[in-house]
Amino acid sequence: MKRLPKQKRKSINTLIILTTWNLWKHRNSLVFEGVSLNIAVCLRSFKDEHHLWCLAGARGLCRLDAGQVGELV
Helix, strand or coil: CCCCHHHHHHHHHHHHHHHHHHHHHHHHHHHCCCCCCCCHHHHHHHHHHHHHHHHHHHHHHHHHHHHHHHCCC
16 A cells, blocks of 8 residues: 555544544534434535634645545545
């Protein structure tokens, strides 16, 4: 297996953390607030959170695009 450069690994790890964080928050809304399951809302929330993380300084996360993520899988 080919090893990724350190910066790209950090970017992927940040993407994984962001994704799991977003799913956890959506799950909590379902369980504790009685919100209905809505994938569109979950994806919109992910995009909003991604934007906020980029503004906060997650430079590697901002450099990842869908094409790069697809290459790593």
